[in-house]
Amino acid sequence: MPAFRPRLLLADDHEEFLEEVIRLLAGEFELVGVVRDGAELIECAGKLNPDAVVTDFKMPKLTGILAGRKLVETRVCAAIVLLTMYRDPQLVRDALDAGIRGYVLKDRAGEDLIPAIRRVLDGDTFVSTLAS
Amino acid sequence: MDLSPSALLEAILEGARDPLLVLSRDRVVLEANRAALRWMELRRDAVVGHSLSELPGWKEAGSSGGFEIRHREFSVQQLDGGELLIAESRDNTAVEEERRYERLVFELANMGVWTWDLATDTVTNRSEHGLFGWPAMVDASRHQVLQRFHPDDRGRVLAEAEAAVASRSGFRVEARGYAPEGGLKWVAVTGAVRCDETGYPVRVDGVTIDITERKLTELRLRESEARFRAIFENAGIGIALVGPGGIPVACNPALEQLLGYSASELQKMHFSEFTHHEDVKRDLALYQDLISGRRRRYEVEKRYLRKDGELMWGRLVVSAVRDASGQAVFGIGMVEDITARKRVERELLSLSDKLITTQEQERSRIARELHDGLGQQIAALSIAVASMKRQVPEHVTVAREQMTRLQQRIASISEGVRRISHELHPAVLELAGIVPALRSHCKQFSTDNGVAVTLDAESNFENIPAEVALCLYRVAQEALQNVAKHSGAKEASVRLQHSGESVVLTVADHGRGFDADAPASHAGLGLVSMKERARLLNGSLKISSSPGEGATLEVSIPLTAPEAVGQSA
The missing domain is CATH 3.30.565.10 (Histidine kinase-like ATPase, C-terminal domain)
Structure with a gap:
C-alpha cells in the first residue's frame, strides 16, 4: 500500500460503467466523490479540491471538455483525464486545447486509466491509442 | 358661198372623214367620197354608176337595208323624200374597243347586265357572265330565266323581284344555281324598277354578280368559327381571349367554373386580379414579352385566386394572335387545373422528406444506444476483466493469459459495436x-x-x-x-x-x-x-x-x- 493515495473525483452518468471504474481505481486512489454531470463536477471540485479528476465527455448540462477547461482555467485542478467512448482525433485535439492532458478510451480503460491518471498527476500527457 | 343642195352635198361628202356613198333608190352608186374610194381601193369610175352588188366585197347586212363592204358596215338613210339614199360608214374601232372593255369588266367582275321588259315579260341578259356561266339570253321568258336558279331559290328570287315592281323600288337577293358544267354557284341579283312618265313600271334593269367565291369563304369561315365556338364552349380546360392590356375579352364556361367568376365579371378584371400576388410579377413580365413580340408563347405554373378565396394551381399556356403587321391583337390563355397534381407532388415530397428524416432519426437513436449504452456496458465488462486480472498473481500465467484473451474478445466486440454505430450515424459529424x-x-x-x-x-x-x-x-x-x-x-x-x-x-x-x-x-x-x-x-x-x-x-x-x-x- 503506498503511503500517499491521490484524491480522485469521478464524473460519469453511466452507472454500470461507473461501478467497474470505481472497483478498478479503489485500490490505487482515494475516491473523494462521484458526480453525474458537468455542472456538478465544477461545483464539487471547488469544494473537494481533488488531486485529479476523471470525467466522461458526454454528460448532461456540460461536456467533460468544457467542464475540464473551466477547472484548468480556474486553477481548481490541473490533472484531468477525459474518459470517453469517442476516438476521433478532433476530440483529442479539443481536449488537449482545453488543457486536459489525459485522454482514455473507455474500452481501453482497464489497461490505460491508472497509468493515465499517474502520468497526468506527474504533469505529463497520456492519450490512448486510437486505432482499433 | 354657194349654198345649193348639190354644193352642200359635195361639201359634206368631201368633208366627212368616214366613207360615204350616195345611192339611188335602186342601189346604184351616184356618188362616193374619197374615203369610200380609199376603202374600196377603186377608182371613182369603177364605183359611180355601178350597182352596189357589183362592188367587190359587198354583202347584205342587218335588217334595215344596211350592208357591208370589205367587212365594213354601212348604214342607209333615206334623203330627199326617199329618192336618194345615203350610205355612211362609221369607224367602229372605238366602239369595238369600248365593247371589248365592257366585256372584260363584266368578265373580271363576274357580272352580267339584264333587263326585264315588264310589258312583254321577257328578260334579256347580255352576257354569259353573272348568271352561273350560261350563254346570254335575248327576250327569254321569266320561266326560262327562273329555270337557271336552284329549285329552292326560284320562289325567293321571283318574290323579291315582284315585290320590287309592286313597290316601284329595287331589290337584292342572293341565290344559288348550277353552272353548265354542273357546279353549284352563287349570284347576287340586284334590280332597279324603271317607270314611265306616268309612274307606271315598264322595266327592271339589273346586274347579276357571281359571289360563289365569297360565299364559300363565308361558309368556311362560319364552319371554322363554329368549330372554334364548339371547342371554346365545351373544352375541359379554361380558355380566355385576353386583350393586350391584360383584360379578358372572352372567357369560356370551363374558365368560369375554374375561377368561380362569371365571364362578364372576368371581362371587367385584369388577370393580375385573379392571380396569387406572388405569381403576378412573373406572369405580367411574360405577358409583356408575348405582346411585344419578344416571345411567341409561354407556359407557366401559377396560382389563381378563385372568387371564393380558394387557391387553384393552374398550368397556363399563352400564345398571341397577331394581325398582318405582327401587332398582337389578343393573347389566348389556356388554363388546366393542376391543384390535385400539386397536392400529390407536395405530399410525395413531404413523404419522402419524412421518410429520410425518420430514417435518420431512427438510425441516430440506435447508433446512440449502441455507442453510449451497449458500448459502455462492454467497456465496463472490459474494465471488470482488467480489474480481475490485476488481482491474479503474475505467476498464475494460465489464468492471466485467458483473461488477456477475454480482453481481446471484448475489444473486438466493442470495435464491432462502434463500427455499426458509426455507420448508422456518425457521431463525429455533430462533435x-x-x-x-x-x-x-x-x-x-x-x-x-x-x-x-x-x-x-x-x-x-x-x-x-x-x-x-x-x-x-x-x-x-x-x-x-x-x-x-x-x-x-x-x-x-x-x-x-x-x-x-x-x-x-x-x-x-x-x-x-x-x-x-x-x-x-x-x-x-x-x-x-x-x-x-x-x-x-x-x-x-x-x-x-x-x-x-x-x-x-x-x-x-x-x-x-x-x-x-x-x-x-
Whole structure:
C-alpha cells in the first residue's frame, strides 16, 4: 500500500460503467466523490479540491471538455483525464486545447486509466491509442 | 358661198372623214367620197354608176337595208323624200374597243347586265357572265330565266323581284344555281324598277354578280368559327381571349367554373386580379414579352385566386394572335387545373422528406444506444476483466493469459459495436463537423476497401447546418461505395468547397466509367436516395461519366434559407 493515495473525483452518468471504474481505481486512489454531470463536477471540485479528476465527455448540462477547461482555467485542478467512448482525433485535439492532458478510451480503460491518471498527476500527457 | 343642195352635198361628202356613198333608190352608186374610194381601193369610175352588188366585197347586212363592204358596215338613210339614199360608214374601232372593255369588266367582275321588259315579260341578259356561266339570253321568258336558279331559290328570287315592281323600288337577293358544267354557284341579283312618265313600271334593269367565291369563304369561315365556338364552349380546360392590356375579352364556361367568376365579371378584371400576388410579377413580365413580340408563347405554373378565396394551381399556356403587321391583337390563355397534381407532388415530397428524416432519426437513436449504452456496458465488462486480472498473481500465467484473451474478445466486440454505430450515424459529424467526419470516413474507407481516397476541403465549414452536413456526408458515403463497387478504380478524390452561396461536394474517380446519358436503369436505390436528399435541401446532384473516362459526382446544396418547396414552379 503506498503511503500517499491521490484524491480522485469521478464524473460519469453511466452507472454500470461507473461501478467497474470505481472497483478498478479503489485500490490505487482515494475516491473523494462521484458526480453525474458537468455542472456538478465544477461545483464539487471547488469544494473537494481533488488531486485529479476523471470525467466522461458526454454528460448532461456540460461536456467533460468544457467542464475540464473551466477547472484548468480556474486553477481548481490541473490533472484531468477525459474518459470517453469517442476516438476521433478532433476530440483529442479539443481536449488537449482545453488543457486536459489525459485522454482514455473507455474500452481501453482497464489497461490505460491508472497509468493515465499517474502520468497526468506527474504533469505529463497520456492519450490512448486510437486505432482499433 | 354657194349654198345649193348639190354644193352642200359635195361639201359634206368631201368633208366627212368616214366613207360615204350616195345611192339611188335602186342601189346604184351616184356618188362616193374619197374615203369610200380609199376603202374600196377603186377608182371613182369603177364605183359611180355601178350597182352596189357589183362592188367587190359587198354583202347584205342587218335588217334595215344596211350592208357591208370589205367587212365594213354601212348604214342607209333615206334623203330627199326617199329618192336618194345615203350610205355612211362609221369607224367602229372605238366602239369595238369600248365593247371589248365592257366585256372584260363584266368578265373580271363576274357580272352580267339584264333587263326585264315588264310589258312583254321577257328578260334579256347580255352576257354569259353573272348568271352561273350560261350563254346570254335575248327576250327569254321569266320561266326560262327562273329555270337557271336552284329549285329552292326560284320562289325567293321571283318574290323579291315582284315585290320590287309592286313597290316601284329595287331589290337584292342572293341565290344559288348550277353552272353548265354542273357546279353549284352563287349570284347576287340586284334590280332597279324603271317607270314611265306616268309612274307606271315598264322595266327592271339589273346586274347579276357571281359571289360563289365569297360565299364559300363565308361558309368556311362560319364552319371554322363554329368549330372554334364548339371547342371554346365545351373544352375541359379554361380558355380566355385576353386583350393586350391584360383584360379578358372572352372567357369560356370551363374558365368560369375554374375561377368561380362569371365571364362578364372576368371581362371587367385584369388577370393580375385573379392571380396569387406572388405569381403576378412573373406572369405580367411574360405577358409583356408575348405582346411585344419578344416571345411567341409561354407556359407557366401559377396560382389563381378563385372568387371564393380558394387557391387553384393552374398550368397556363399563352400564345398571341397577331394581325398582318405582327401587332398582337389578343393573347389566348389556356388554363388546366393542376391543384390535385400539386397536392400529390407536395405530399410525395413531404413523404419522402419524412421518410429520410425518420430514417435518420431512427438510425441516430440506435447508433446512440449502441455507442453510449451497449458500448459502455462492454467497456465496463472490459474494465471488470482488467480489474480481475490485476488481482491474479503474475505467476498464475494460465489464468492471466485467458483473461488477456477475454480482453481481446471484448475489444473486438466493442470495435464491432462502434463500427455499426458509426455507420448508422456518425457521431463525429455533430462533435467535430463535416470536414473531420469526412476525413475520418475517407481514412476508414481507404483501409476497408483498398481504394486510396484523398480529401481536399477548405477549412471553413463549421457553420453549415446539421442537415446539410448530414446530406453531404451521406452522399460522400454512397458515392465512395459506388466507386468501390463499380469503378474498379484504386484511387478516388473527395472535394468540398464553397461555390457562391452553395456548398459543393465532388467525388471523382478514374475508373471504367459508364454512359451517364443512358436511361437510368442501372441507377440503384443509392443514386435515387442521393438525389432525393439533395432535392429536399433544394440542392442538385449531377453525374458526368462516359465509358473509360471515370466518373464525377457533384452535389450542390444552397446555404441560403430555402424557399417553401413547390412554390417556385
